[in-house]
Amino acid sequence: MNKLAGYIVKFRxxxxxxxxxxxxxSVFLAMKVKVNFDLASYLPKDAPSTxxxxxxxxxxxxxxxxxxxxxxxxxxxxxxxxxxxxxxxDFVDEILWMDDQLDLAVPLDLHDNKIVEGFLxxxxxxxxxxxxxxxxxxxxxIELEELVGEEGRIRGEIVEQSFMQRAVSSEMxxxxxxxxPAALIILLLSTRSWLEPILFMLVISAGVIINMGLNSFxxxxxxxxxAVSSVLQLAVSMDYAIFLLHRFGDYRAAGIxxxxxxxQAIVKSFAPVNASALTTVFGFLAxxxxxxxxxKDLGLVLARGVIVSLITVFLLLPSLALLSYKLIDKTTxxxxxxxxxxxxxxxxxxxxxxxxxxxxxxxxxxxxxxxNDFLYGGRSYPEDSRAGNDAAFLKDTFGDNMQMALxxxxxxxxxxxxxxxxxxxxxxxxxxxxxxxxxxxxVPVDLLPERMISPLISxxxxxxxxIADSPDESPETFELAERLRTIVDNAxxxxxxxxxxxxxxxxxxxxxxxxxxxxxxxxxxxxxxxVIMLTFRSLVIPIVLVLTIELAVWINxxxxxxxxxxxxxxxxxxxxxxxxxxTVDYGILMTQHYLDHRQVMGRKEASIKTIQxxxxxxxxxxxxxxxxxxxxxxxxxxxxxxxxxHVLGRxxxxxxxxxxxxxxxxxxxxxxxxxxxxxxxxxxPDRPTKKSGGKN
Numbered sequence: 001m002n003k004l005a006g007y008i009v010k011f012r013x014x015x016x017x018x019x020x021x022x023x024x025x026s027v028f029l030a031m032k033v034k035v036n037f038d039l040a041s042y043l044p045k046d047a048p049s050t051x052x053x054x055x056x057x058x059x060x061x062x063x064x065x066x067x068x069x070x071x072x073x074x075x076x077x078x079x080x081x082x083x084x085x086x087x088x089x090d091f092v093d094e095i096l097w098m099d100d101q102l103d104l105a106v107p108l109d110l111h112d113n114k115i116v117e118g119f120l121x122x123x124x125x126x127x128x129x130x131x132x133x134x135x136x137x138x139x140x141x142i143e144l145e146e147l148v149g150e151e152g153r154i155r156g157e158i159v160e161q162s163f164m165q166r167a168v169s170s171e172m173x174x175x176x177x178x179x180x181p182a183a184l185i186i187l188l189l190s191t192r193s194w195l196e197p198i199l200f201m202l203v204i205s206a207g208v209i210i211n212m213g214l215n216s217f218x219x220x221x222x223x224x225x226x227a228v229s230s231v232l233q234l235a236v237s238m239d240y241a242i243f244l245l246h247r248f249g250d251y252r253a254a255g256i257x258x259x260x261x262x263x264q265a266i267v268k269s270f271a272p273v274n275a276s277a278l279t280t281v282f283g284f285l286a287x288x289x290x291x292x293x294x295x296k297d298l299g300l301v302l303a304r305g306v307i308v309s310l311i312t313v314f315l316l317l318p319s320l321a322l323l324s325y326k327l328i329d330k331t332t333x334x335x336x337x338x339x340x341x342x343x344x345x346x347x348x349x350x351x352x353x354x355x356x357x358x359x360x361x362x363x364x365x366x367x368x369x370x371x372n373d374f375l376y377g378g379r380s381y382p383e384d385s386r387a388g389n390d391a392a393f394l395k396d397t398f399g400d401n402m403q404m405a406l407x408x409x410x411x412x413x414x415x416x417x418x419x420x421x422x423x424x425x426x427x428x429x430x431x432x433x434x435x436x437x438x439x440x441x442x443v444p445v446d447l448l449p450e451r452m453i454s455p456l457i458s459x460x461x462x463x464x465x466x467i468a469d470s471p472d473e474s475p476e477t478f479e480l481a482e483r484l485r486t487i488v489d490n491a492x493x494x495x496x497x498x499x500x501x502x503x504x505x506x507x508x509x510x511x512x513x514x515x516x517x518x519x520x521x522x523x524x525x526x527x528x529x530x531v532i533m534l535t536f537r538s539l540v541i542p543i544v545l546v547l548t549i550e551l552a553v554w555i556n557x558x559x560x561x562x563x564x565x566x567x568x569x570x571x572x573x574x575x576x577x578x579x580x581x582x583t584v585d586y587g588i589l590m591t592q593h594y595l596d597h598r599q600v601m602g603r604k605e606a607s608i609k610t611i612q613x614x615x616x617x618x619x620x621x622x623x624x625x626x627x628x629x630x631x632x633x634x635x636x637x638x639x640x641x642x643x644x645x646h647v648l649g650r651x652x653x654x655x656x657x658x659x660x661x662x663x664x665x666x667x668x669x670x671x672x673x674x675x676x677x678x679x680x681x682x683x684x685p686d687r688p689t690k691k692s693g694g695k696n
Contacts, residue, residue, distance in 0.1 A: 005266035009259050012319035019316045023206055026213025033212070034220040035168060037161045040505040042222065042293030047508040048485075052498035056405060059458035062094045064405040064500060065128035065465065067156035070394050071148055072124055076104055079125035085147060086127055091140045094455055096128035096465065101433055118398065118430035118467060126398055128467065129156075137162045145386075153390040163387050167638050168223050172230070175631050179231060180205070182631070183238070183624050190620040191242075192249060194331040195324065200241045203317045207309035208233050214308070215301060224570060225298045227641045228632060232302060232578065232648075235628035236280055237309035239585060239621035241317055244269045246617070248321060258325050262318050270314065272592060275535040276585035277310045282527035283581020287573065289523055290516040292509065294570065302578075337616040344611035344664075348604060351665035358662050362551055368558030374569045375473060375639075376509045401430070402470040402477070404484070404501030407461040408492060416462055419491040423466065426487075428480055434464035466501070473506055481507040513569050517576070524577040525550070528584055536591070537679035544666050544674075545587040546580075552658045553579050556651040568643035575647045583625075583655035586618040587663055594667045598683040603671045607664040615660060626652035 008015065036042075043050045056063070069086060073079045080099065087095050098104070098119035102111050108120075119126050131140065141162045144154060180201060187197030208230045215221050221229075247269045251261035284306065287299030321328070347354070394401075408416055417436045424432045435456045456463050470480050481503045488497050525546055532542035553576060560567040593614050597606035629652060632645025667674070675683050 001267050001270055002263075005263045005270075008266060008315060008318050009263050009322065012322050015315050016319040016323065019206055019312070019319075022213075023209050026210045029213035029216040030209065032216045033218075033226070035165070035223050035226050036220040037164050037223045039222075039294070039509070042297070043505065043508055044291045044293075044512060047512060048498075049500055049504045049508045052407070052500040052504070055407060055461075055498045056463070056500055059407065059461050060455070060463060062455050063130050063133065065094070065096055065130050065403045065467075067129040067131050067154065067158045068394060068401060069127045069129060069144070069148060070124045070153035070390075070397065071127070072151050073120075074123065079120065082125065082148075083127060086129060089140075089143065089147070091132045091135045091143075092129055093132050094130040096130075096433065097125070101431060101438065115431055118401075121397055124153075124397055126394070126401075128401075128403065131156075131158050138165060153393050155387075155391045155394050159387045159390070163385075164223055164638055167636065168227050171636050171638075172227055175231060175635050178635070179234065179628055179631055182627050183234070186620050186623050186627070187238075187242075189336045190616065192332055192334070193328045194333065195328050196245055199245065199317065199320050199324070199328075200238060202320065203241050203312055204234050204238055204309060206316055207237065207305070207312035210312070211301070211305040211308045214304065221301060222294055222297045223638070224294060224640055224644075225301050227636065227638065228574075228644060229298065229301045229305060231628045231632060233305035233309060235621075235625040235652075236578075236581075237277075237306055237313070238624050239618070240273050240277065240310060240313045242617065242621065243273050243589075244313055244317055245321060248318075252325075258322060262322055266314060266318060271535075272588070273310070273313070275531060276588055277306055278531045279528045279584045279588070280581040281306050282531060283524045283577045283584075286520050286524035286527060286577050289519055290513075290573070292512045292516055295516065295520065295573065298574065299577075337619065340612050340615045343615070344608045347611060347661050347664065348607045348668065351607070351668050354662055354665050355669055358551060358658075358666075362554065365551065365554035365558045368561040369554045369556075369572075372557065372561045372572065373566045374510070374513070374572065375566045375643075376506050376513065376569050399469045400471045402428075402466075402468045402472075402480070402501060402503050404466040404468065404499065404504065406464040406466060406484075406488060406500075407498040408464065408488070409496050410457065410460055410462050412492075415491055416464075419488065420464065422487055422491070423464070423484070426468070426480075426483070428468040428470050428476075429466065430469055431467040432464060433466075435462050461498075470503060472502070477503045478507050478510065509569075513573070517573060520573060521576050524580055528580060532584070532588065535588070536595075538674065538681070539677040540670055540673045541591060541678065544663070544670055545584055545591060548587055548658055548663045548666060549580050549584045549655060551662070552583065552651065552655040555658075556647055556654050559650070567647070568640045570640050571643040571647045574644055575651050578648065579651040579655060583622065583652060583659070586614075586622065586655065586659045589618060590614045590659060590663055591667065594664065595681070595683070598671070600684060602684065602686045603668050604686075607668045610667075611660065611664050618656065618659065622652050622656035626650075626656075 040049070040053070071079075071082050073082065079097070083095055083097050083099075086092055098116065101115060108116050137158050141154070141158050144158070145152070148154065184197050184201055187200055188194065191197055211233060212230060244265060248262050248265040251264050252258060256264065281303045284299045284303040287295035287302075290296065290299075408419065413436055416434060420432050420434050420437050423429055433456075435453070438456065439453070468480060470477050481499075481501070485499055488499060489495075529542045529546050532545055533539065536542070556579065557567070557572060557575060590610055594606055594610040597609045601609065626649045629645045629647070629649030633642050633649060634645075636642050636645060671683070671686065675681055
C-alpha cells in the first residue's frame, strides 16, 4: 500500500486530468441510459404471470387492453364515432366497447345492466384501448389528450408510464439541485475549512457521474434504480472522503510535509475505509440474490457505485487536496460541532438502563417489522394533476376496472362455454368476452374474417378478455386472482391455461418478494458479520455491531405496522440492507476508537472518550444520508420512491442515535467478552472509578 500511495501522490496531476476526461465521457454516456418502467418485467421467468404474458405474445399480435378512455356522448352514434377516431390512432392496436359484446340494435334496457354500465354510464362512454408496445408514451399521450380534449378522461398504462418518465427526469434533477447545497451546508458546519466541503462534493459527485455513465453498458435500468441510486451513492460514500481528508489534516497539523502527509493518510485510512466500504457493498450485493429482478438491478448499481466512489476518493481526492492545500490552509476555521463532553457523560452514566431498554424494545420491534402490510404496485399521481383527476373521475363513475386475459386450449367449446358462465357469475366481473359468447360455438372459425377472430382465436388457444371491478391493489385484488386461477384449474385440470393481468402480476410479485425477504436479509447480515469479524478478528464485536444496527432497522420498519400504514415492498427490502450496510460504518468507527482508547484507559473513560471523538465524524454523513432520504420523500411524486426516501431518512437518524447512545454502552457491558474473543487483543485492566471504588 505504501508504494501505491506514493504513485498516487507522484502522478496526482495526471490522475486529475484522467478523471476530468472520464467525467466528460460519463455525462455523455449517462444520457444514453435506457430506463425500464415495467415492474412486471422483473418477475422471475418461471413465474406463472410471466409465462402467461410470454405465451400471449407468441400466440396473439394484440395485447390485453391497458388503457381506458372516458368520453361524454349524447347517443350511441357519437360513441361509435369516437371509437373510430380512437382506432385511427397509429399507436392503438385494438379497442373494446359495448358493440363488441352486445347487439346495439336491441334496446339497451333489454341487455344485462351490469355489462351496459361497464361501457356506458351517466352519458360517459368508456373505451378499452390496447396501446402498442415500444412507442413514445409521452408523444402518444399528448396525441390522445388532444383527440379527446378537456372533456375526455384517460387512465391506465400509458398515463402511468408517461407520468413516471416525466417524474424521473424532472424530479431527480430537482432533488440533486437541493441535495448538493444541503450537503454542502452540513459539511461546512462540521469541517475545519470552508474549502473542504467543496472538495468532498466534487469528488463524490465525480464518482456518481462515472457510475451513471457505466449504467449505459447495461440493457436498461429500472426507474427505481435511476431515481434513487445517485442520491444513495452520494450519501453513503461521503464519509470515505471525510475520513481521508481529516487524516491528511491531522498529519499536516503534526508538521509533516503535504505530500508525505497525504501518502501516510492514504496508507492509514485505506484499511478502515475499505472495511466500511465492503460492509456497504456486501449489504447492497445481498439484493442481487432476490428472484425479483429489481434487487439485482438496484444492488449491482449501488454496489458498483460504492466501489467507484472508493476509487475516486483514493485517487481524485489526494490530487485535489494536494493541488489546493494552500487554499485549505487559508480558509480554515474552528469546528462548529460541539465537544459532546456533557452528552457523553450522561449517556455512559445510564449505561445499564439503556441496554435494558434496548432489549425490551427489540422484541416488539422485531415482531412489528415482520408483520407489515406491503404494497407491491407503484401507481400514484400528484393532487390536482390531470392524471389524478381523470383516474378519480373514472373510478367514481365506473369503479375499478381490472383488465385480464385468459388463454384456454382452442376447440374445447363446451368446456369454454361453461367456464365463461362461471366467470360471468363472479360478483366482481363486469365483462367476459370470448369466442363462444361473442360469435358462438356453432360458427366455424374458418368462415369468419381474420380481423374479427384474431383478437380471440390463435393457432392453439382461445383468448377470453375479462374486466372486473377490482382495485389496483388490496387483499381483494389478490383473492380475486387466486380465485380465478382456481376456477380455471378446475375447468381444465390438465392445465395448458394462462392467466395474465395486473392483479395476477401483483400476486406473483407478492409471492416472489415474500420469499426474497428472508434470503436478502440473511445474506446481508451474514456478509457484514464476516467482514466485521475479519476486520476486528473477533467473534463478539460483529455480534454487537450487527445487533445494534439491526435494532435500528427493526424500529424503523416496525413504525408503519404500529401506525397502521402500509409499506412499499421496495422500501422494506432496500432499507433492510441499505440501512444495515451504510450505517454499520458508524459502528465500525466507534468500535475502533473504543478499542484504541482501551489500550490506555478504563472502560468507563474509554466509553466517554469514544463518544467525544467519534460523534463529530459520524453526525455529518448520517445527517446527509437522512437528508437524501427526506428529499426523495418530499420531492418525488412516485409512491415507491417516496416511501423508500421516508424510511431511509428516518432510518439514518435512528441508526445515528442508537450508535451514539446504545453502542458505547454495549461495548462497555461486553468489554470482557470482547477481550476474550478477539485475536491478540490486550486491553488495559479496568480500574474502578472513584465513585464506585471504596476509599479515595
